[in-house]
Amino acid sequence: MASPSVSDAAEQPFFPDEPxxxxxxxxxxxxISKKAIAHLDKVFETRSLNMMVNYQNSFGNYIADLDGNVLLDVYAQIASIPVGYSNPSLLLAATSPDMASAIINRPALGNFPQHDWAEILETGILRVAPKGLGQVFTAQAGSDANELAYKAAFMWKRRQQRGGPDVEFTQEEITxxxxxxxxxxxxxSILSFKTGFHGRLFGSLSTTRSKPIHKLDIPAFDxxxxxxxxxxxxxxxxxxxxAREEQRCLDETxxxxxTFHSPPAAIIVEPIQSEGGDNHATPAFFKGLRALTRKHDVLMIVDEVQTGVGATGKFWAHEHWNMEDPPDMVTFSKKAQTAGYYFGNPDLRxxxxxxxxxxxxxxxxxxxxxxxxxxxxxxxxLVQNTAETGDYLYTRLQALGEKYPGEIQNLRGKGQGTFIxxxxxxxxxxLKKAKTFGVNVGGSGERAVRLRPMLIFQKKHADIFVDAMEKVFQS
Amino acid sequence: MASPSVSDAAEQPFFPDEPxxxxxxxxxxxxISKKAIAHLDKVFETRSLNMMVNYQNSFGNYIADLDGNVLLDVYAQIASIPVGYSNPSLLLAATSPDMASAIINRPALGNFPQHDWAEILETGILRVAPKGLGQVFTAQAGSDANELAYKAAFMWKRRQQRGGPDVEFTQEEITxxxxxxxxxxxxxSILSFKTGFHGRLFGSLSTTRSKPIHKLDIPAFDxxxxxxxxxxxxxxxxxxxxAREEQRCLDETxxxxxTFHSPPAAIIVEPIQSEGGDNHATPAFFKGLRALTRKHDVLMIVDEVQTGVGATGKFWAHEHWNMEDPPDMVTFSKKAQTAGYYFGNPDLRxxxxxxxxxxxxxxxxxxxxxxxxxxxxxxxxLVQNTAETGDYLYTRLQALGEKYPGEIQNLRGKGQGTFIxxxxxxxxxxLKKAKTFGVNVGGSGERAVRLRPMLIFQKKHADIFVDAMEKVFQS
Known part of the structure; x- marks a missing residue:
């Protein structure tokens, strides 16, 4: 299905054994899938089920179902598979003695850290720490990473109001x-943005403003x-x-x-609103937010749960802003396959x-x-690969959009890797028809088609994807 | 250090290679540990550090540090290691091809479940489901398990108020x-109990009432x-x-x-308040709670995060209540090494x-x-072992308490396995001195010594523990 005439024929495949x-x-x-889904439905939620998958049969960019179908996957477990299914290098790590011990001897890290925890952090999570943010608090998923960052922000703000780290809590506070x-x-409070998404636990959901179905019936903070x-x-x-629109939003912020009756200790913002419909803003907007948070002495938390780890053609999406003064905290999860928040200021301990x-x-x-x-x-x-493949993919989609202007509207993500x-x-x-042409693709917001391929997505995959979309549009 | 004269000399060790x-x-x-702690402190929180551990050198009930010290561990990663460090059977599971695939191909289970997810649930998590609770919603830790249960409760209550599952949300609700x-x-609201602990995210923390240090500076729901x-x-x-005291609490509940201004959709309660100081109540109290929740049509959530998976001599601590009418939801984590909530009523989907x-x-x-x-x-x-070892341990501690009445007060947990x-x-x-005699033991609440050995804790370990405590008391 590929179009070698369009993509670079000399492109070396990352995984020669990939379909x-x-x-x-x-x-x-x-x-076979239908039968398995009926079985699963007896014990687990299946109404949101998209596809039943055999992961052992899935390789690289390709996801396999139970009936022998193999699809190019540009959704990647809601943007959370970084380097391909059944990646051989990850398999080596997953079968190492260190991993086995980590699985069966799970520590309470705050009380009984393992002897090599500092080294694991330094050679891993901290090696890719955003500029200026050399410390980390680890977590398990994006939602709790954000909530932990909120807690750090509240403690920081109250400490400031109290007059420093050595001022004791009053009896009234304790009671x-x-x-x-x-x-x-x-x-x-935490200030968040309309159509933003920051998770679905009670604190994070109070900052999530994506869709009513995420929020209905759940008590929320004001x-x-x-x-x-x-x-x-x-x-x-x-x-x-x-620029005028961004200024309007900055003024509102x-x-x-x-003036808000429950004063914000922090704002939280996504570099690209990812669940809310892939809404972009320019570096000027984010620099404006940084200036406002400095001016009013609140923290700036950047939620890179979906944008982080290479997908935008930079390791962290906020690197695109070229901001001198880094955010106070950056949260991560998904493609990191773990979670937490980075910070720099020691006062955030x-x-x-x-x-x-x-x-x-x-x-x-x-x-x-x-x-x-x-x-x-x-x-x-792979970050460089994603930047280059993204440019190529964007150009091809732009051309497809010119051919099918009724199908592709408001194409966005130029220069943002494959985050298109x-x-x-x-x-x-x-989305549904794409499957019949061998492509697994997802949506965001009310009407966006969102591309979240893995970092191993190459031009040949972009060709297959674009060709499949054209068939969808023709059908 | 063992006292073979006291424990059953014929007791077969579960792990012959254990120290x-x-x-x-x-x-x-x-x-060596001091140096490693100073290193870790540069990148990670160490003020709550209890002991730096080499888990690869830890076996069975014994935890090893970096300096060649090996301690009998009756704290077990805050009650979360079930069947011993470096357990050979778990090692087999951890090095299986299924595990490797699960680690490197982590699915978004709601959208793209793996082909054998139903089977994994049925042969695992659901095989030990509490009576009457045949479904599960999986999570990652106790905090989010509880919050997901709260969300289920709120949706259930609002659906009931709305008049059933088919009544649509109003525009006012959506907006x-x-x-x-x-x-x-x-x-x-969710009603919880004083000195209870249910987690530290924003919703769960609003139901946690253990210690001020857990709650200070964090906004909470009323x-x-x-x-x-x-x-x-x-x-x-x-x-x-x-009985009078329990009735007083039931009346208050x-x-x-x-009358509470924000009506509870559910109550949440621990079978034994575990962080809050090992506070017990009788089956009559819990049956009373079940009756009240039925009478007033709210749900009963039992938090078995710390009590579950065998530690009390039953697989679930609430089995001790012999309650005809099961709780609506039971949450779990820690010794399960995963998390979630069990439920039975299909209306909770x-x-x-x-x-x-x-x-x-x-x-x-x-x-x-x-x-x-x-x-x-x-x-x-091992559940039977824990029941028996617990009885033995309780008897020995009772005798020790008679010898040292100033040291052991309000001994509790009789008939509750090793949850003493x-x-x-x-x-x-x-707690500190116990380490010098080779025992790692933790506390709870303001002044409780809490025992949380693993399920492989045997009489010979109980002897070592009791003898070490006597040395502590003598010192």
């Missing part, structure tokens, strides 16, 4: 905290939301009005920071032990895996 | 939910707390006044259920997909490990 293209044998789900009341449990820029695409053709603490505090097994992922990214130069999306007037139908 | 007793070579931390306001984000019984020990000598959802929704690698743990528990009959604790007037000193 050369999709293989479609049955409709999806096929008969009221146990009663879930102010001042011990302070009336403070925390504020500011407008996120609604930009016009392509960005370069609408620079002036986009400042107004909330100065709480003033006493056991304030930021839980039984496991992360997972050394997953930290070892992230280290192997980082090594693989470096070995194959467009609006589709019949999105859900497009 | 025969503690080996103390240096003070703790020794020189207000996005704004974190009622009715979409309802003014509802949710209610009822008194948990303060019983007198030994329970059998104070039956009448304990009922008052909150009927939300009425639409994507309401209870997140990227990973648990972890098949950890589910495979739990299955291996369950198999090991069955192979060695006592109050100590110089608790932190006792």
């Amino acid at each position: 050369t293209g999709p293989i479609m044998r049955t409709e999806i789900p096929g008969p 009221s905290a146990m009663d879930n009341k102010s001042p011990g449990a302070p009336n403070m 925390w504020p939301q500011a407008s996120f820029p609604h930009l016009k695409y392509p960005l370069e053709e609408h620079a002036e009005e986009n 400042e107004k909330i920071l100065t 709480p003033n006493k032990p056991y304030r930021q603490f839980n039984t496991w505090m992360g997972d050394p097994a997953r930290a070892l895996l992230f280290r192997a992922i980082i090594n693989e990214i470096e070995r194959l130069n 999306a467009w609006d589709s007037p019949r999105r859900d139908e497009v | 025969t007793g503690p080996i103390m070579r240096t003070e703790i931390p020794g020189p 207000s939910a996005m704004d974190n306001k009622s009715p979409g984000a309802p003014n509802m 949710w209610p707390q009822a008194s948990f019984p303060h019983l007198k020990y030994p329970l059998e000598e104070h039956a009448e006044e304990n 009922e008052k909150i259920l009927t 939300p009425n639409k997909p994507y309401r209870q959802f997140n990227t990973w929704m648990g972890d098949p690698a950890r589910a495979l490990l739990f299955r291996a743990i369950i198999n090991e528990i069955e192979r060695l009959n 604790a006592w109050d100590s007037p110089r608790r932190d000193e006792v």
Whole structure:
């Protein structure tokens, strides 16, 4: 199915044993999958099921179902597979004695860290720490990474209000905290942005503003939301009005920071709003946020759960901003296959032990895996690959959009690696049809088709994808 | 150090290669550990560090540090190691091809479950499901397991108020939910108990009432707390006044259920308050709670994060209650090495997909490990072992307490396996000194010494432990 005339014929495949293209044998789900889904439904939620998968048969960019179908996967477990299914280098790490011990001897890292925990961090998670953020607090998923960052922000802000790390809690604070009341449990907030997504636990969900179905019936904190820029695409053709829109959102943010009844200790923002429909903003907007947070002495948390680990053609998406003054905290998960938040300011370590603490505090097994992922990214130069493949993919999609202007609207993500999306007037139908042409692709927001291929996605895969989309549009 | 004259000399060791007793070579931390801790401190929180550990050198009930010291471990990673360090059966599971694939091909289980997920659940997590609770929602840690259970409770209650699963959300609900306001984000609550612990994320922390240091500076929901019984020990000598105390707490609970301004959708309770000081209540109390929740139509969530998986001499601690009508949800983590909540009522499945959802929704690698743990528990009959060892240990501690009445107060946990604790007037000193005699033991609440040995703890280990405690008391 590839179009060698278009992509670079000399391109070396990262994984020679990867399938050369999709293989479609049955409709999806096929008969074997249908039976397995009915079985699973008896014990587990299946209404959100997209495809039943045989991972042992999945390799590289290709995902295999139970009926012999093999699809090019540009969704990658909701953007969380970094270097391909059944990656041989990861397999080596996963079968190492260190990994086995990490799996069966899981430590309570805050109390009983393993002898090589510092080394695992330094040769892994911390080796790719964002500029200026040399410390990490480890977690297990994006939601709790964000919540831990919020807790760090609240403790930092209250410490500041209290007058420093050595000022003791008052008896009133101690008593009221146990009663879930102010001042011990302070009336403070995290400011987030409309259509943003930061997780689905109670604190993170209070900052998530993506879709009602995520929030309905769940009690939430009375925390504020500011407008996120609604930009016009392509960005370069609408620079002036986009700048006005961004200024409007910055003004709104400042107004909330100065007037909201429950004062924000921090703002949290995604470099690209990823669940909310792939909404972009320019570096100027993010620099403006940094300036506002400095001016009003609140923290800036950048949620790189979906954008981080190479997908935008930089290791961290916020590197695109070229910001002198780094964010205060950066959260990560998904492609890292572990989670946590990076920070730099030592004041973000709480003033006493056991304030930021839980039984496991992360997972050394997953930290070892992230280290192997980082090594693989470096070995194959995958951030660079993603930047280049992304440019190629964007150009091909731009051409396809010119041919099918009714199908591809507001194409976006230029210069952002393969983190590309467009609006589709019949999105859900497009996603469904793509499967019949051998492609697994996902959506975001109300009508965006979002591309989240792995970092091993090459030009030949881009060709297969674009050709399949054309068939979808023709059908 | 063992006292073969006291324990059953015929007792077969589960792991013949396990050390025969503690080996103390240096003070703790020794020189190598000190250096390693200073190194770790540069990149990770170490103020809560108890001991730096070499897990590859730790076997069975024994934990090894970096200086050649080997301690009998009755704390077990805050009650989370089930069947011993470096357990050979778990090692087999951890090095299986299924495990390797689960580690490197982590699925988004709600969208792309693996072909054998139903089987993994059925032969593992669900095989030990509490009576009446045949379904599971998987999670990653105790905190998020509890929060997911809370979300299920809120959705269930609102659905009931709305008039059933087919009644659609109103526009007002949809709009207000996005704004974190009622009715979409309802003014509802979870009732928890004083000195209870249910986790440290924002929702779970709002139900945690253990210690101020866990809660200070973190915004909390205005949710209610009822008194948990303060019983007198030994329970059998104070039956009448304990019954009055339990009734007082039940009355208080009922008052909150009927009058609190933010109506509870559920109560959550631990079978034994584990972080809060090992506070017990009788089956009558829990049956009373079940009756109240039925009467007032709220759910009963039992938090078995610390009590579950065999430690009390039953697989689930709530089995001790012999309750006809099971709890609505039971949460688990720690010794399961994975997490989630069990439920039975199909109405606790939300009425639409994507309401209870997140990227990973648990972890098949950890589910495979739990299955291996369950198999090991069955192979060695470890729940029975824990019941028997617990009785033996309790009897020996009772005798020790008679000899040292100033050291062992309110001994508790009789008939609850090895889930035993006592109050100590110089608790932190006792915990520290225990290390010099080769025992790693933890505390809970303000002054309790809590025993949380693994399920492979045998009478010979109990002897070593009791003898070491006597040396501590003598010193």
